[in-house]
Amino acid sequence: MIEICNLSKKYKGAENLSVKELNLTVNNQEIFGLLGPNGAGKTTLIAMLSSLIQPTSGSFSINGLTFQQHKNKLKQTIGIVPQEYALYPTLTAYENLHYFGSMYGLHGEHLKSLIHTHLEHLGLAKFANKRINTFSGGMKRRVNLIASILHDPKVLFLDEPTVGVDVQSKNVIIEHLKELNNDGTTIIYTSHHLNEAEAFCHRVAIIDHGNIIVKGEPKALIASQEGAHNLEDVFLQLTGKALRDHA
Numbered sequence: 001m002i003e004i005c006n007l008s009k010k011y012k013g014a015e016n017l018s019v020k021e022l023n024l025t026v027n028n029q030e031i032f033g034l035l036g037p038n039g040a041g042k043t044t045l046i047a048m049l050s051s052l053i054q055p056t057s058g059s060f061s062i063n064g065l066t067f068q069q070h071k072n073k074l075k076q077t078i079g080i081v082p083q084e085y086a087l088y089p090t091l092t093a094y095e096n097l098h099y100f101g102s103m104y105g106l107h108g109e110h111l112k113s114l115i116h117t118h119l120e121h122l123g124l125a126k127f128a129n130k131r132i133n134t135f136s137g138g139m140k141r142r143v144n145l146i147a148s149i150l151h152d153p154k155v156l157f158l159d160e161p162t163v164g165v166d167v168q169s170k171n172v173i174i175e176h177l178k179e180l181n182n183d184g185t186t187i188i189y190t191s192h193h194l195n196e197a198e199a200f201c202h203r204v205a206i207i208d209h210g211n212i213i214v215k216g217e218p219k220a221l222i223a224s225q226e227g228a229h230n231l232e233d234v235f236l237q238l239t240g241k242a243l244r245d246h247a
């Protein structure tokens, strides 16, 4: 279970809080979607929960573990799929995955067999020995995903895992995430694909200006908004139609 209590983040030099006293509980084995316009605070929230950046105030725990008290155990418990590709372009898919696996203490035949099993599941077996810089966006996203799940995390954070990929890759990624979830993994993901989130998530939260404006099961949220036929209608009704450009 993830328990978030009054979590806030103000970046150095920034005028406003990017995440504002946010409270949320995510249950074990839930697929939870964080949705919101550009700049809403989704990445900042995920980055704090993944211990990539420090909160300004507030606290959170993951399966009872806190960064302050159980740093190493927490690292083994979570997997992180960042928005940017965290891969070495001149290394092969296998070499990249071997590197990331060893960072989690995996080695030898066990690691080798894990890498091959995951590559097979994500349709990449025949590209194991090709360099990442020859891969399409969809292939890189799938390798990015494998790199974060080799150590079998109990909780997986994904920041827009299907951005910029074709429908086929998106389908393989979502199906693989559902399998992981069936096997017990809790999933927290951000996305701008509202149709995808509606079908994929058990619950979602719509975030705007650093805080949750509504949360619940997609069907319940749609039913609760007059005239809404899908999650996109709910999203636009609650966050408005104005553009969120910022520089």
Ligand SMILES: Nc1ncnc2c1ncn2[C@@H]1O[C@H](COP(=O)(O)OP(=O)(O)OP(=O)(O)O)[C@@H](O)[C@H]1O
Binding pocket: 011, 012, 014, 018, 036, 037, 038, 039, 040, 041, 042, 043, 044, 045, 246
């Ligand atoms: N390193 C940083 N320094 C200062 N401000 C930042 C930094 N990273 C993000 N911000 C600001 O924090 C706010 C939230 O940004 P964040 O990237 O978390 O939003 P987001 O919901 O993930 O947006 P997107 O959908 O565009 O990825 C924005 O106003 C952004 O400009």
